Amino acid sequence: MRKVTAIFVLAIFGFYMLSVFLTIPFGEKRDNVGQHYLANTVKETGAVNTVTSIVVSYRGFDTLGEVTVLFLAATGLGAILFDKKGKKRRLQHASLIVRVGAHLLYPLIVLLGAYVFVHGHLTPGGGFQGGAIIATGVLLMFMSYRSFETSHKALIYIESLAGIVFVLAGFSGLIWGQSFLQNVLPLGEPGRLLSAGIIPIIYIAVGFKVGAELTGLLDNLLKTIK
Amino acid sequence: MNFSPVHFIAVPLLAAFLIPIIGRFSKEVVKLIPGAVLLYLSYVAISLYPHTLQKPIVEIIAGFKPPFGITLYYGPLAAFLVTMIMIVGFVIWLYSYKFIIREPLEKYYMLFLLVIAGAAGIMITGDIFNMFVFLEITSIAAYSLTAFLRDKDGAEAAFKYLLIGSFSSTFYLIAVMLIYANTGTLNIADIATKMQSVPNQPKIFIMILFMVGFGIESELFPLNGWAPDAYSQAPSPIGGVFGGIVVKASTYAMMRFAFVLFDFRSTFEFILVMGVITMVIAEMSAMRQQQIKRMLAFSSIGQMGLVMIAFGVGTDASVQAALFQIFNHAIIKTLLFLAAGYLVFHSGSKKISALDGLGHNKPITSFFFALGALAIIGLPPFAGFWSKLYILTSTAKGGFLTVIVLILISGIIEAVYYLRVVSRLYFKKDVSKDSVRRTPLSGIVAMGVLAIVIILIGFYPHLILEYIQPAAHDLIDKASYIKFGLLN
């Protein structure tokens, strides 16, 4: 009965939603603020990747909030599972092949993650993707070596300091410029690694922060006692 | 460096990022940080207020002019509400200082700061997607705080809240993308100028999505299933945070959208009808509650219904009355939750029946509870009286006579169940054995501040009306919102 009602309600909702979305033609160019960003991004922010320039510069405030959401998720998870955290991860011993493979891959994965967030303003990717890749690499080590530990203290410091760098970068715009998060550094030549002013700094901070947060989150979950 | 509205968000975030590091060295300092931050922000809010009266402060983020960058719109309304939540937040911190003894303390204070930062963000941002981000910050912090006690019911309540909350954010996000596809912009003022050209079908769909999305957080019927559980299972000060801060933020967002984006008659009629239904059902449910905090939660839903009615009438006077009611509800309901927190603590049970005779044993806390109860049912000479009076007169002028009858009836129901608790406190024989534990000084000061405000406004309502009038104009005046919001 409950299922039939749910299907009925959802079918009406879906039909209505589809009919609304059909009024928006697919694949057509529309006149919107996105066009302005495409036309001006290289000139105004110095970044080649428009998505990065929007995420970090034009809508950088959203990103500050986004970083906060991840921070909150890690904090909330820590609070909810507070007294269930054990000392050790309870995993089975991985086989030799897995361990050797993990050992070889781990530095490469971390390097890839770092590459992705350092080149965020030039190529696809950025702080979030890079941080997530690094956390995946650490996870691989967690699973292969039971004794592999990340320093809890270091994670907290990285997480907090990276967040503070982000907010202070924001305030630097308020102090030396006119507005919060404004770029106060030279833009440089578009397409070079050292360009786009404040964008790489923020994205590197975001990369460290996301990497540390996700690692801490996974560590916390893995150590939870059943 | 001059004060700017961005401090309301950036400073709590900075403090929240700092807390884990400081927590490694000293727990005592961690407990003081939120108080210092909220005191500072109250000061910023008060000192910014005179500027907003001349002209709303529109803060540009990252140096890009609207509609290309994100802007913060800090008009008299935002100033009024932000000042309110900062002061209420400070009082709740003062109360938490001795009340929250459960580990992890630093996580509690981080979540507490971020829920306030998120609510302030919803109130001052001028960009719909940015509002989504702040909405998520507020809700995730609220979910975690609901489960903070880590007991059976807390986890259940938080999970329920999370499910309903994610429906809300999904609907909101779909609405945002429809608006972007139709108008090509995300700035609220810019959307308002382009809303005329949107065809009717998407417009109504967007309106419904927004109303459902915010209706969940503003406790509108039938979307308020999360509220009684979350209020009663969260630590008591967090009940105050929900009633005084989180709900206010999403009510603000709903009203802003109703007045700026969907200012057609049917929106307001819809809000009015939903408000009436919410109020009547909530007051009747409150009557049946056995647990004190659940009763307060239903009463809170009923009060928000009253606010919605006043907004739905939609005249200048009724909007003023609604804002007055929002303010009173924030102050009084916070006082009630804080007092109920210690009453529950002293009696050792959440049941109303366990409160028998506590008025003799714990006179101060009981007095504050009784004062809050008398104020919220609208007895003179307390603050609640004036706002209810204004709501009644403005609704009468709008010509909604049936609504007035319903408001009066639910007012009587409210009086019955509050007075029932108060009479239990004072006119029953003392059954509690506990005479050792005392209410700590910080808790008494926190409740005392709120009580003084209630009595003061009860005698001199014009003190607060002075601030409400410009705020109401700011909400109603769509043209000036567009003009200043786009920096023309």
Added chain:
Amino acid sequence: MIMIYILAVIIIVAAIFSVKQKDLLLAVIGTSAISVILSIFYYLLQAPDVALTEAAIGVALSTIIFVIAIKKTERYEE
């Protein structure tokens, strides 16, 4: 073009599979398959940034978190 239709059908089938499947671990593999195909879709829709994010977060991390949660609770739906 035909490939898009095939992928769309697979994604819906994967979604229904992960809702209907009683073994939660398999259901999570279903959501991870959804993420893989979504990531291809994002690439086809000229959104490489989002494709990378979905691949890193949707396919890897989100799945892992689910798997850990299942490990800490129960594997089979009653």
Added chain:
Amino acid sequence: MVYYITAILLILIGMYAILTKKNIIKIVIGLSIVDSGVNLLLISIGYIKNGTAPIFSVEGLTPDKMVDPIPQALVLTAIVIGLGVTAVALSLVIRLYDHHKTLNINKIRKLKW
């Protein structure tokens, strides 16, 4: 067009799971399916036929041939937020299992809708 339909179907399937399933991990899976659907919908709104990715990686790319970058930036944010919500939800699931030793929503007393 096929993208719109796929995305809306994903949203509906996810919501169906949330509304009818008894297992709380299943409900969280439903949440993440809804999220995926919303993200796909948002990206497909920004697509332009025969457009290129909004990155000026090689010479000769012109802005008017590029797809809309804003939905991409928004989805980037939405994906990360979705991960955060999922993590908190699953920690609550672990906590609930710890108290009740079951994932069945009917056996967890008050959680009924």
